[in-house]
Amino acid sequence: MLAAVADLLVESGYDAVTVDAVAERSGVHRATVYRRWADVGGLLADVLAAAATDDWQPPDTGTLRGDLRAVNREVHAALTGGSPITTALIAASFRSPAAADALRVFWLDRFERCAPIVTRALDRGDLAAPVDHRELLVAATAPVYFEELLLRHPSDPDRWADLAADHVR
Amino acid sequence: MLAAVADLLVESGYDAVTVDAVAERSGVHRATVYRRWADVGGLLADVLAAAATDDWQPPDTGTLRGDLRAVNREVHAALTGGSPITTALIAASFRSPAAADALRVFWLDRFERCAPIVTRALDRGDLAAPVDHRELLVAATAPVYFEELLLRHPSDPDRWADLAADHVR
Numbered sequence: 600m601l602a603a604v605a606d607l608l609v610e611s612g613y614d615a616v617t618v619d620a621v622a623e624r625s626g627v628h629r630a631t632v633y634r635r636w637a638d639v640g641g642l643l644a645d646v647l648a649a650a651a652t653d654d655w656q657p658p659d660t661g662t663l664r665g666d667l668r669a670v671n672r673e674v675h676a677a678l679t680g681g682s683p684i685t686t687a688l689i690a691a692s693f694r695s696p697a698a699a700d701a702l703r704v705f706w707l708d709r710f711e712r713c714a715p716i717v718t719r720a721l722d723r724g725d726l727a728a729p730v731d732h733r734e735l736l737v738a739a740t741a742p743v744y745f746e747e748l749l750l751r752h753p754s755d756p757d758r759w760a761d762l763a764a765d766h767v768r
Numbered sequence: 769m770l771a772a773v774a775d776l777l778v779e780s781g782y783d784a785v786t787v788d789a790v791a792e793r794s795g796v797h798r799a800t801v802y803r804r805w806a807d808v809g810g811l812l813a814d815v816l817a818a819a820a821t822d823d824w825q826p827p828d829t830g831t832l833r834g835d836l837r838a839v840n841r842e843v844h845a846a847l848t849g850g851s852p853i854t855t856a857l858i859a860a861s862f863r864s865p866a867a868a869d870a871l872r873v874f875w876l877d878r879f880e881r882c883a884p885i886v887t888r889a890l891d892r893g894d895l896a897a898p899v900d901h902r903e904l905l906v907a908a909t910a911p912v913y914f915e916e917l918l919l920r921h922p923s924d925p926d927r928w929a930d931l932a933a934d935h936v937r
Contacts, residue, residue, distance in 0.1 A: 608819060621893075623931070639792070689918060693859035693862060694781070694859070702920075722914075729823075737911050737914060738911060741910040741911040741915070742907060744910070744918060745906060745909070745910035745913050746906065749875075750871075750876075751869075762907065766934075766935040
């Protein structure tokens with residue numbers, strides 16, 4: 600059912616994601632869909648919750664720059680790739696408080712998982728002093744989200760990763 | 769008529785901005801509204817175009833940090849203040865290509881107007897070497913947009929301004 604929600608979001612946007620459409624696409628009975636999710640926001644929240652329970656770990660490239668570049672390339676690929684589920688969910692978050700809450704939880708969880716990027720950099724001596732890993736990750740990734748999603752202008756993920764890495768050293 | 773569009777957007781969101789609703793709110797005849805704007809995207813684009821022709825200039829505080837803090841406070845106020853027209857337009861940009869185009873033009877114009885922040889900093893010796901003013905402005909402002917709009921988490925505009933300023937020195 601979650602795959603059906605994701606397909607509908609990507610193909611046709613938030614307006615296409617109705618309980619009826621999800622029932623039809625997934626082959627699950629409408630009553631079952633309604634029983635599980637009261638509204639579309641709940642459906643979207645569950646799509647994100649499923650993503651949040653994966654085993655994603657930040658890349659370990661051996662350098663701070665490399666780690667941030669790898670994260671930024673993932674963000675960039677998610678925003679520009681062939682399956683724009685991330686963009687569709689962000690767009691939906693402006694209309695569904697449940698989707699917005701789920702996105703926040705998803706991002707905060709991802710930022711927490713990136714804490715080893717900072718501890719590894721400290722162990723290697725790439726970083727002279729501890730830095731807030733959430734702040735470092737926002738500094739690296741926020742320009743990519745802003746340029747690709749809001750400004751709709753091509754963003755260079757490596758450049759922003761390098762600036763964030765240089766900046767904390 | 770543009771004020772009517774802005775009011776509707778802020779009060780009720782994109783779905784409320786119809787040509788009929790704008791005609792009713794503004795007291796302008798429906799046929800006149802239709803003649804001027806083929807669709808809602810065109811209406812939104814004109815709201816932004818009106819903002820782009822204002823005489824906004826970046827603040828001149830005497831320091832690079834101060835200038836960036838002042839810009840970031842404006843961004844933060846626009847995203848968190850009582851009249852969330854900016855947030856409403858950004859939300860609409862995910863559904864209207866015309867609104868997205870207009871937002872891009874608006875931001876790129878604002879970034880260009882911020883070029884004096886860099887030239888003044890060079891003249892004062894705040895900056896040792898020229899930097900790309902667009903990049904500097906994105907570094908300062910993008911985290912505020914990301915945190916307030918996407919992460920929906922309180923953002924500290926001064927902190928991000930200081931980080932961007934320190935980073936280029």
